[in-house]
Amino acid sequence: MIKASLCGVLLAVVAVYSAPAHAGPMGRLTDMPGDARRGQAILSDMSRASCLICHEIEGLDEKDQGQIGPPLRGIANVLSEAELRQRVVDARVMNPDTIMPPYFSLDNLFRVAEDHRGKTIYSAQDVEDVVAYLKTLKGK
């Protein structure tokens, strides 16, 4: 019963955030299609604000995976390429209070360190490569 009502609450949240009126499906950021293998390498590099600091991807050779966000196995079953891209680029569009850092946005940031000022966490091609890799995360 608790699960059912919790589910109801979550459904309402999803209904609000899954289709923001002001943001259409997010198209490719670069001409070059994403390279899933390169994407996996980027995402496995723990020095580069890796997804794995907060998310678990079962099967990857990294023992220090986080549990701040949802595990990403099967994420491609539930999110389209455009939706994956939007979440990597700036998940605040879906949820202004998200803890997820914006990987390709400079909007509304505060006191960014000099070394990183005016730069995004990922380049456009990095985003495409990571999205290409995320698209391979199918299955249960």
Added chain:
Amino acid sequence: MKLIGPLLPLLLVWSPPAMSQANETPRSGYEFMEAATQALQDDDFLNPGFFLVDEGERLWSKPFGPEGKSCGDCHKSIADSMRGVAARYPSFDAELDRLFNLETRLQYEISERMGGPSLPYDAPEILALTAAVSLQSRGMPVIAPADPALEPFVEIGEQIYAQRHGQLNLSCRQCHVDNSGNRLRGDIISEGHINAFPIYRLLWSEPGSRHRMFEWCMQSVRAEPYARGSQEFIALELYLASRGAGLLIEAPGVRR
């Protein structure tokens, strides 16, 4: 329903593992450490923070300034005179109209009252004296700031705590309140309390102050840190004291 349907399995499986609530009893960072790290803190002979305490106790009787006075010449026994002080800092000095934490108070006493050198915030002498003074409150609960003059500073501290900072766009609160108890990389996120400082930090292989830790956190989210000893960091320290009121002082703590 078409949009929602595919998301259902994910939602059913995943819920944030350990959302902690605001008004729960605060948990010291000690509880989030591995047993080996806790053991290091528990034994005064093994605890590397005690080198700092020993140095601080030696400095307590060291003369600073032209009159050749030491802290101990006026305050006498550090054990008696400094008992409980660390548990009620930062504090507001109405006469000087200034907010002090232990370090800035020690800096002030040495340079202004004793006419000694203007030691920088990070001077080893200041850190050592802070450790020796803090030890005298070990086992005593952190006292919530009660002085009305502190209220505006607590508020500033809370704002800084809730403000997202840096390229990674994270606030203190998002990790240390919303996600304490969850794993970030391989580490369990603590509640970010400051009752054990100065700490010996294994990652640094040396002791450090609260403000050095704040700086480290801010750099980790790729933010421009406030200066050590700044009013911003002292205000944050004050807010954390209110958030962690009741926790027992553990100085000198040991952390990963």
